[in-house]
Amino acid sequence: MIAIDDVTVAFETVTAIADIDLQIQPSEFVTIVGPSGCGKTTLLRVIGGLESPTAGTVTIDGNEPAVSRDAGDLGFVFQDHTLLPWKTALENVQFLRRMAGKPPDEAQARSLLESVGLDEFVDAYPRELSGGMKQRVAIVRALHLDADVLLLDEPFGALDELTRDQLGVELRRLHEREQKTTLFITHSVPEAAFLGDRCAVVTDAPGRIETTLEIDFSDQRDTELFGSVEYQKQVADIRRKLYDSVEDGR
Numbered sequence: 106m107i108a109i110d111d112v113t114v115a116f117e118t119v120t121a122i123a124d125i126d127l128q129i130q131p132s133e134f135v136t137i138v139g140p141s142g143c144g145k146t147t148l149l150r151v152i153g154g155l156e157s158p159t160a161g162t163v164t165i166d167g168n169e170p171a172v173s174r175d176a177g178d179l180g181f182v183f184q185d186h187t188l189l190p191w192k193t194a195l196e197n198v199q200f201l202r203r204m205a206g207k208p209p210d211e212a213q214a215r216s217l218l219e220s221v222g223l224d225e226f227v228d229a230y231p232r233e234l235s236g237g238m239k240q241r242v243a244i245v246r247a248l249h250l251d252a253d254v255l256l257l258d259e260p261f262g263a264l265d266e267l268t269r270d271q272l273g274v275e276l277r278r279l280h281e282r283e284q285k286t287t288l289f290i291t292h293s294v295p296e297a298a299f300l301g302d303r304c305a306v307v308t309d310a311p312g313r314i315e316t317t318l319e320i321d322f323s324d325q326r327d328t329e330l331f332g333s334v335e336y337q338k339q340v341a342d343i344r345r346k347l348y349d350s351v352e353d354g355r
């Protein structure tokens with residue numbers, strides 16, 4: 106479980122997040138949505154052990170985040186894919202796992218790449234891949250690390266709408282199979298609604314959690330869902346909370 110207790114992060118001139126409380130259960134997929142600059146990335150960085158809280162605590166299965174990170178228990182996916190340009194897709198996927206001191210497993214790396222439709226691009230270099238393909242490799246790389254927790258920061262932010270939708274469907278399918286505890290940051294309300302088991306709405310800066318909404322689409326997370334009334338209602342609910350949070354912050 107990820108336990109975030111009363112966490113504040115203050116930089117020299119700005120308080121990025123204040124008094125954040127959030128518990129994320131094993132295998133849960135939580136989306137975090139909020140206005141630009143409200144501290145979403147800071148929150149993810151604290152959970153990932155890349156930033157220390159000024160006050161409060163974060164633990165991951167009872168450990169400090171930096172301990173989990175160093176043990177290879179956290180998989181990161183950022184907007185910028187951060188693939189190594191001189192390594193192929195397969196080599197990139199395997200490299201991180203090797204760096205974390207885990208035994209290589211080429212068959213699993215290949216199989217994961219195939220499961221996101223990259224069968225023909227296993228030996229391609231990042232420059233030969235589209236933006237969506239590179240993000241698929243970055244997600245597969247985090248999964249192959251076999252981390253317990255996936256931390257994704259706007260991973261589809263630079264992609265066109267259609268690719269974004271496709272990757273959302275794929276990510277959710279991978280989640281059903283792999284059951285990783287997942288935290289996904291986004292500006293996009295429809296994306297937050299589609300992906301999450303729960304959505305945390307963060308207020309305008311300094312970021313506080315305005316509310317968390319349960320999302321129950323059971324196993325129907327495919328493109329059919331986009332047209333459904335229940336999905337539209339969920340999007341509207343989150344959007345309303347987001348507007349409330351911005352107004353409350355003024």
Ligand SMILES: Nc1ncnc2c1ncn2[C@@H]1O[C@H](COP(=O)(O)OP(=O)(O)OP(=O)(O)O)[C@@H](O)[C@H]1O
Nearest residue numbers: 116117119120121140141142143144145146147148
């Ligand atoms: N290392 C840092 N030093 C000083 N200020 C910082 C640092 N990192 C973030 N901030 C500030 O903290 C606030 C929150 O930034 P953060 O990047 O976490 O927000 P965000 O919600 O992820 O933004 P966006 O959605 O635009 O990516 C901003 O005012 C930002 O300028």
